[in-house]
Amino acid sequence: MQTNQILATFCGTLLVLGLIAFFLGRSKASRVRxxxxSMHAQPDQYGWFTVLSTAGPAVLVGAVGAFFMLWMGGDIPSFYLLAGSLIVACVGLMAGIYLVKPNFHARKAIxxxxxxxLAGAAMVSIFTTFGILISIVGEAIRFFQMQxxxxxxxxxxxDPGASFLVAAGRGGEATSAAQFGSVPLFAGTFMITFIAMLVAIPVGLLSAIYMxxxxxxxxxxxxxxxxxxxxGIPTVVYGFFAAITVAPIIVAVAAFFGIEASFSNALAPGIVMGIMIIPFISSLSDDVISSVPGSMREGALALGMTKSEMIRDVVxxxxxxxxxxxxxLAVSRALGETMIVVMAAGMRPNLTANPFEDMTTVTVRIVSALTGDLEFGSAETLxxxxxxxxxxxxxxxLNFVSVIMIRRFREKYRINNL
Known part of the structure; x- marks a missing residue:
């Protein structure tokens, strides 16, 4: 049998065992009652506990076996792994039926x-963070050993130059030394993000206040x-809008004022990116503003404030x-955007303070370095x-700074449950 057929058989068998466990556990609890x-829980709760004692250990054994094979390089035949999991499920079924007793707290066990x-779900973000670090740090260290x-x-x-030739053992053919100065990339990233925030924060916040x-x-x-x-609009659509509509308008307006502007300029993707992330700021800010207690509004109005003053000074x-x-959240979204920048701002690392010139971002260079036929061990890829x-x-x-600012505002206004 193929692996997918074995897996389907395992899932079906485990489902049947779960149904059997539920009805056997509930029926035994009903007979005792x-x-x-006197029982410490309802018969249905004993039935669900029996299901957990049947399926839980089986799924855990299968997950541990899969982890051992994928990450530790172990060689366990799929049939034996799933068969062992089903044996564990049968043992769990018998143990669950045995534990259906008057003095057993099935509800507390569930x-x-x-x-x-729930605690495992809460730990997912922590493990994800460590996973990101582990996947990045090792290769980054290899790069810093070269540069x-x-x-x-x-x-x-x-200017990566011919660093790929060096990785391929043909360094003698390289005509220029590679230069990996990241300042132009981060300058472009921060400039485009700053332009996006100039558009998104005022418009998003004002629209949230109005709503x-x-x-x-x-x-x-x-x-x-x-x-x-x-x-919900795909970023590639925003990229077309920035390249075909916004960029020509910017060039025309700049020419009207005697300013030279490139069709691949930083202003166009910044504006369009700001439009794209307006809903992130507007929707979340709307929910937060609506959550401000009405008593604060009523107290401010009772003291003689106008509605505008109440919104500005209290809400x-x-x-x-x-x-x-x-x-x-909007800044993080802008920092990670790639497609709009590629289509509207170009891919040339350009250190400039002029938003009418072309430039690129960090994420664009990451995509460029990891695609194509370059040697993985080359400095450009790493x-x-x-x-x-x-x-x-x-x-x-940025997250750390925002947490500090949020805590200071909460301490100042003593609002902890917004």
Whole structure:
């Protein structure tokens, strides 16, 4: 039998064993209860506990075996692994039936299992973070063994040159020394992100204030879903819009004022990226502003404030932790955007403060380095991991700063449950 057939058979058998376990556990608990003995849980709860004792260990054994084969390089035939899991399921079925007794707290046992599952779900983000670090750090260290870390951080020229020839053992054919100065890449990333934030934060926050404080219910019901549709549009569509529509308009406007602008400029992707992330700020800020207690609004109005003053001096400061979180989410989204930049700003590392010139971002260079026919061990390919590591550190630092700011605002306004 093929592996997928064996897996389908395993899942079907485990499902049947689970049904058998549920009915056997519930029927035994019902018989004990019918005999006049007090039970600590309902018969259905004993049935579900029996299902957990049957399926839980079997799934755990299968997962451990799969992890051993995939990550540790073990060789366990699929048939024997799944057969062993089913044997464990049968043993768990018998143990679950045995534990259906008047003095056994099935409800507490189920709650303990659920609590363990929830704790495991909460740990996913932590393990994911460590997984990201493990997958990046090793290759980044290989890159820094080839290139100077200081030159990478402070260099102003990104020119991989013929580094791929060196990796292929043909270094003698290289005509120029490779330069991996990341400053132009991060400068382009931060400039385009800054332009996007100049568009997204004012528009998103003002639209959220309007939706939460001024818009009639009929307008809010229609306008909010329409605004959130922007978040579902593919980024490649935004890229077409930036390259075909926004960039020519920018060039025409710049020419009208006597400014020379490239069709592949940083301003176009920044503006379009800002439009793209407006829903992130608007929707989250709207929810946070709506969560400000009504008593704060009523108290401010009772003291003689106008509605605009109340929003400016009471509602917005009280909702500031959530607004900061929404803005941080938008910044992270902008930092990781690739397609719009490729289509509208180009791929040339250009260190400039002029947003009318072409430039590129870190994520674009990462994609460029990891695609094509380059040798994986070349410095150009490994530079993608170094760029990813630095970008990860930058994003983590932004998260850290935002957490500090959020805590300060919460302490100031004593609002902990927004």
């Amino acid at each position: 019918a005999a006049g003995t 709650e303990a299992v659920v609590r363990f599952m 100077s870390f200081w030159d990478f951080i402070t260099g102003t020229t990104w 939460a404080e001024f818009a009639p219910e009929k307008v809010r019901t229609v306008a909010k879903p329409v605004l959130e549709v922007l978040a 917005v400061p009280a909702a500031m932790p959530g607004i900061i979180s929404a803005s941080l 530079s993608a991991f170094a760029l990813g590591l630095v970008l990860f550190v930058v994003t983590l630092s």
